[in-house]
Amino acid sequence: MAVFTEVSESQAAQLMNALNLGALTALRGIEGGIENTNYFATTDQGEYVLTLFERLTQEQLPFYLFFMKHLAGKGIPVPEPAATRDGTLLLTLNGKPTSVVNKLAGQSQLQPQAVHAQAVGDMLARMHLAGADYNRSQPNLRGLPWWNETAPLVLPHLEPDQAALLRSELAYQNHIAHSSAYAALPRGPVHAELFRDTVMFEGDQLTGFFDFYFAGEDSWLFDLAVCLNDWCIDLPTGQHHAQRAQAMVQAYNRARPLSAPERALLPALLRAGALRFWISRLWDYHLPREASMLKPHDPTHFERVLRGRIDHPVLASAIV
Numbered sequence: 001m002a003v004f005t006e007v008s009e010s011q012a013a014q015l016m017n018a019l020n021l022g023a024l025t026a027l028r029g030i031e032g033g034i035e036n037t038n039y040f041a042t043t044d045q046g047e048y049v050l051t052l053f054e055r056l057t058q059e060q061l062p063f064y065l066f067f068m069k070h071l072a073g074k075g076i077p078v079p080e081p082a083a084t085r086d087g088t089l090l091l092t093l094n095g096k097p098t099s100v101v102n103k104l105a106g107q108s109q110l111q112p113q114a115v116h117a118q119a120v121g122d123m124l125a126r127m128h129l130a131g132a133d134y135n136r137s138q139p140n141l142r143g144l145p146w147w148n149e150t151a152p153l154v155l156p157h158l159e160p161d162q163a164a165l166l167r168s169e170l171a172y173q174n175h176i177a178h179s180s181a182y183a184a185l186p187r188g189p190v191h192a193e194l195f196r197d198t199v200m201f202e203g204d205q206l207t208g209f210f211d212f213y214f215a216g217e218d219s220w221l222f223d224l225a226v227c228l229n230d231w232c233i234d235l236p237t238g239q240h241h242a243q244r245a246q247a248m249v250q251a252y253n254r255a256r257p258l259s260a261p262e263r264a265l266l267p268a269l270l271r272a273g274a275l276r277f278w279i280s281r282l283w284d285y286h287l288p289r290e291a292s293m294l295k296p297h298d299p300t301h302f303e304r305v306l307r308g309r310i311d312h313p314v315l316a317s318a319i320v
Contacts, residue, residue: 125255140216238304
């Protein structure tokens, strides 16, 4: 959510009119994030988020937009893409694929307590169940094949001990991915990046999930592991927070009981979730793109999380 491509007020006003969303009254670039260009657009009808996609293509984007439509239709609180009068969800602005969604109510809970982790676990399970019959297919584009392709690009920038960790963990995750237990994991569309800043609350009440542009088909356990690695981690130290983890996993398990393979592979998938974001943050940090307001995340955080997940495995029996 940086600004790579500038959008003028007149351009935004024409777009909002084409989507029948009213007259533009304010436009503001959104700071934070590193993938797409995002603006808050306010009209006389409401508040919206205007996104220009910098990496995703016209062929890839329908999966995300129609997935949000699908979830919204099943009562999951997610942004719903706006359509033109002929039903088009994906438009073009300044040569970039573009969409507009409604802005969710509430604010991010950046210092979550167990009650917030519980709400996220419950809604994540409900999202997985609601998406099980989604009729479009697209892999998680930041899954294991991408890790294998990207690791050689970041390895030259690492210290020897970091490079050794990256190589060994990538080998371990390739081994896990070829196991029979991994093949047995329940799968479907996942959010894949449900961090604290992508969930909205009003008090303790969860009001919505957003930023679905890393979604794709993967194991539901991986999605849960990604959440645990953010919501249930002490950010300064990278250490596991058992109380929040227990609240999240138990709430998830009540809505969608975890299978035996999922319980067995939870420690490995927690490592996978940490590896995925360590690699992507290394890539963004050492091989950045120019953008207004761009602030790459510190990759050392997920290195700490990964080392913690290796040294102190979290067993499902301890938190379910």
